[in-house]
Amino acid sequence: MQLFTFWRSMATFRVRIAMNIKGLEAEPIYVDLLKGHQARPEFRDVNPSMAVPALVDDDGRVFTQSTAIIEYLDERYPSPPLLPTDPAGRARVRALAQITVADSHPLSVPRVRKYLGQELHASEQQIVGWARVWQSAGLDAYEKLLSSDAATGAFCHGDTPGLADICLVSHATGAQFYGGTIDGHPTVKRIFEQCMADERFSKAHPKRQPDAPPSV
Numbered sequence: 001m002q003l004f005t006f007w008r009s010m011a012t013f014r015v016r017i018a019m020n021i022k023g024l025e026a027e028p029i030y031v032d033l034l035k036g037h038q039a040r041p042e043f044r045d046v047n048p049s050m051a052v053p054a055l056v057d058d059d060g061r062v063f064t065q066s067t068a069i070i071e072y073l074d075e076r077y078p079s080p081p082l083l084p085t086d087p088a089g090r091a092r093v094r095a096l097a098q099i100t101v102a103d104s105h106p107l108s109v110p111r112v113r114k115y116l117g118q119e120l121h122a123s124e125q126q127i128v129g130w131a132r133v134w135q136s137a138g139l140d141a142y143e144k145l146l147s148s149d150a151a152t153g154a155f156c157h158g159d160t161p162g163l164a165d166i167c168l169v170s171h172a173t174g175a176q177f178y179g180g181t182i183d184g185h186p187t188v189k190r191i192f193e194q195c196m197a198d199e200r201f202s203k204a205h206p207k208r209q210p211d212a213p214p215s216v
């Protein structure tokens with residue numbers, strides 16, 4: 001398999017964690033988002049959305065969108081599972097994941113930050129503030145949903161890590177990259193620390209990727 005990746009990409013972070021949990025490996029193909037390489041024609045042919053991750057599986061098929069990739073891998077390599085088996089549990093885990101993937105993360109990706117700066121003339125400080133507003137809103141939602149539901153265990157859903165934890169970890173890490181903290185969100189913090197104590201999560205961290213600059 002091949003994974004189109006960028007060290008700082010929170011969406012690719014999610015796929016890296018899932019692959020580590022499944023014991024899968026992929027050849028990394030680096031797409032430098034800070035240099036605009038996502039707009040290169042050869043990558044646009046891979047993903048017309050001009051975003052990482054993109055996964056090429058062993059049959060040469062291309063998959064995009066982090067949670068679609070993760071669910072594809074989960075169905076193709078079912079052990080260990082990343083989603084519960086019962087419909088209500090699956091809906092709960094997917095809803096938790098969507099806090100990050102649908103509601104928060106899309107608002108602070110490079111193309112949105114670029115538009116805010118270049119077209120709306122927002123300052124760097126305003127752009128950081130914008131990202132932090134939506135990250136905080138997501139953290140508040142996670143905290144409320146996780147702390148008030150008996151289905152929450154050592155992890156977001158029960159006592160094994162899954163899709164919701166993967167998304168929560170990418171969310172908390174994104175918030176930290178913008179200078180935020182998860183200290184005010186105790187359940188989020190507990191689960192984040194539980195996950196990061198696991199090498200399958202921690203070795204997927206942006207700062208541990210070969211294309212990360214040495215200074216980060």
Ligand SMILES: N[C@@H](CCC(=O)N[C@@H](CS)C(=O)NCC(=O)O)C(=O)O
Nearest residue numbers: 009010011051052065066109110111
């Ligand atoms: N919803 C997508 C998000 C993909 C995405 O926007 N990725 C970012 C990096 S985390 C990207 O490549 N952005 C390029 C850009 O905004 O120009 C997913 O979950 O995979």
